[in-house]
Amino acid sequence: MPIAFDNSYARLPERFHALTPPTPVPEPRLVRLNGALADELGLDRDWLASPEGISVLAGNAVAPGSTPIATAYAGHQFGNFVPQLGDGRAILLGEVLDRSGVRRDIQLKGAGRTRFSRGGDGRAALGPVMREYIVSEAMAALGIKTTRALAFVLTGAAVMRDAPLPGAILTRVAASHIRIGTFQFFAARQDVEALRLLADHVIARHYPQAAAAAKPYLALLEAVIAAQADLVVRWLLVGFIHGVMNTDNASIAGETIDYGPCAFLDAYDPETVFSAIDAGGRYAYGNQPGIVLWNLTRLAEAVLPLLATETDAAVALAQAALGAFGPRYQAAYDAGIARKLGLAGDSEADTGLGAELLGLLAARGADFTLSFRHLSRLHAGLAGEEPLRAALGHDPALDGWLARWRERSAGTTRDAMLTVNPAFIPRNHRIEAAIAAAQEHDDFAPFEELLAVLARPFDEQAAFADYEDPPQPHERVRRTFCGT
Template sequence: MPIAFDNSYARLPERFFALTPPTPVPEPRLVRLNPAQAEELGLDPAWLSGPEGLAMLSGNAITEGSTPIATAYAGHQFGNFVPQLGDGRAILLGEVIDRFGRRRDIQLKGAGRTRFSRGGDGRAALGPVMREYIVSEAMAALGIPTTRALAFVLTGARVMRDAILPGAVLTRVASSHIRVGTFQFFAARQDTEALRTLADHVIARHHPQAAQAPDRYLGLLEAVIAVQADLMVRWLLVGFIHGVMNTDNVSVAGETIDYGPCAFLDGYDPATVFSAIDTGRRYAYGNQPSIALWNLTRFAEALLPLLAETVDGAVEVAQAALAGFAPRFQAGYDAGIARKLGLPGDSEGDTILGAEFLSLLGAAQADFTLSFRHLARLQAGEADEAPLRATLAHPPALDGWLERWRARSAGTAPGALLAINPAYIPRNHRIEAAIAAAQERDDFGPFEELLAVLAEPFVERPGYADYENPPQPEERVLRTFCGT
């Protein structure tokens, strides 16, 4: 058997999902296979690239052992609760145990309508599939917990969005696709039995340490709070903006999931929003930690029936757990900024020094990634102050800051910051250029080159210096869009 599926989620009660075969497509064409990800999953890249593999990756055939399902979930979308959402254009083919003993989902995104499609076509367009492939793989290379891209297939069909676009299917790999919204789905139905079953499944699969806690469900809540706090730290330290932090897009495994109108900062401004649908700036870059806590509060509300015998008792337990989010996030963020600057991070003065550097960036609207990289080169002795001063537009305050920074970072090994501050991120204008080349000319060369550069984000490559640079004014991409 080419894939050893072991589908634990499909063994849960029927109300957790809908059995849903993918809808076949007319002319599947494999554009990209991620062979390293295939091998990590214990899959044969040659088989996946062949006729049988292509049939599975496009949704044209159901491989032996697969139990295709669309999972049920609810969610708060921009603060408004929707009691039934579910996989409207994604179908979970099954689960495998990878070479490291980890259980992983294999899911097709854009594989056709499901019971949860709510009038949608269940398909995906080329552009959003390419964006998710690029950004999720870049996030993995940056060391940030994320879903992964296994393959990208053109379907030979067209989809209607704001224009008629080429259709595509992304094969996504995740620790699971269980979300805060999955718990909300059952909480909204007052289905405590299902809540308990789901919680036990998540504890066993993602947070086994919670089973050793005095109260396993409080342990689960605390574990999800911890992984989400840590994820927010990692996002902010690389300038990532998710764009749609609805509760149905929050993984209880602590992975970044559902890349829609996501983007990375160019000029540093905590109020930055790219998503065209986020007109109120709810999910701005700097709002992400507070929104994460809001989403976790909704998770805690869903768990209340499992936390104590009375509502008041459960609320008290939940509030005490949620109070741990802010200090964990802040400590992690302050330590992360200190690492990016090469500071010991053991004093309030280091925190102030970090905040002052960000203030300098904000005042100049300086490029976030490039400014830290210039500082890393300065610390390594590979450059003088000129590039940093040019990026920051020569603020007088920089002189005093550099003097204090040098004194505090003197003990950091030369070159250490180059391994912490990336040279390359998936900049919006580069992503859009790759998508345009593919859509307009069927040219995937820019896509492949961008993936190659992003695969080693800390290693400067000869001939690719331009990938470090922020966009020119005429290249700026100010709005990104969901794929639905």
């Protein structure tokens, strides 16, 4: 069998999903297959690249064992509740057990209309597919929990957005596609039976340790809170901005999911927003921890009927669980900043040094990624002070900070900082240049080169040193778009 599917979510009751075969496309063309990920999943990369495999990746054929479904969910979008959303342009082909025995979803994104399309065409354009491929694989290389990109194909058909664009389909791999909004879907319908079935499924699939707890559903809520707290810290430490942190884009498995108008910081500013649809800055870089807690509060509201028979008791349990978010987040963030500075992170002095450096970066509009990388090279003896001083505009305030930092970091391993402060991130102008080359000239060489560089974010890659550089003024990308 080319793909050994075992589709547990499709075995849940019909109200969880809609059976939805993909809509065929006229001229499928495989642009990229992630061979290393195929191997990890136990899939035959040669079969996937064959005409038969491409037909499955394009949605022109359904592989044996696949049960293609569109899943149902609701969600708060920019704070406004929508009781029915669902997979409007994504079709879950099924699940596989990877070589480690971990269950993974395989989904086609852009595979045609579903019951949940709400008037949309169910298709994806080349640009958003390339952006998701690039950024999700970069996040994986950075060690951040994320969905992955297995392949993408061109469809041979145009999609209409502001103008006709080449159509494409992304094959996405995830621990699961269950979201906070999936729980909200059933809570909005007061379907406690479905909530319980969903919670039991999530416990079995993602948090089996919760099954042994005295209160399994409370343990599940606590586990998701911990996973989301840890995830948002990892985002902040590399300057990532999700851009559309709606509850339907919040993975119960604690993975980064749904790369729409996402971006990475260039100049450090906590108020940075790239998303064209985030006019009020709700999902700005520095707002992300608060939004994660807001989203988790909506999850807690949804599962209240599972926590206790009495509402007051359920609310008290939920509030106590949510109360753990702040301390966990802060401890993880402080520890992460300390690692970025090569410090032990065991004193208020270390925390103060981190806050002071970030203040200097903000005041000078210094590049977030490069500033930390320059500091890492200084600590490792690979460079002197000048690159860092230049990045901060030769701010005299750096003198005192460096003296205190040297005192605190003197005993730490010289190359430790190089393993946590990347040299290479998927900068917006590089992504846009790769998309433009593909759309305008059918040239995927910049895309391939960018992927190769981003696969080794912590390495010194002298031949590609220019990929470290922030954009020149004429290269700046100030707005990113969802692409739906």
